Amino acid sequence: MTDSLTTREQPDRNKINMNQNHEVRYWTKHLNISKEELQKAVEKVGNSAAAVRKELAVD
Structure with missing residues (x-):
């Protein structure tokens, strides 16, 4: 993902x-x-959104 204000990328919601x-x-x-x-x-499970959700027991 870039920090450029002129170039927009779709955020990676998996990480x-x-x-x-x-x-x-x-x-x-x-x-x-x-x-x-x-x-x-x-820190515990890594930057995977799915792993963090599972760790926190959030759907």
């Missing part, structure tokens, strides 16, 4: 990029969790 603030905001809101909870889940 969670903790280095992109807008992605962290999206995932914390989408999963209804804090940034710290998201960080712990990503």
Whole structure:
């Protein structure tokens, strides 16, 4: 995913990029969790959105 304001790419919703603030905001809101909870889940199971959802038991 690029940070360019003029070039838009479709975000990869299969991965969670903790280095992109807008992605962290999206995932914390989408999963209804804090940034710290998201960080712990990503550290434990990796950046796969499916794995994080499973870890958090979120559909």
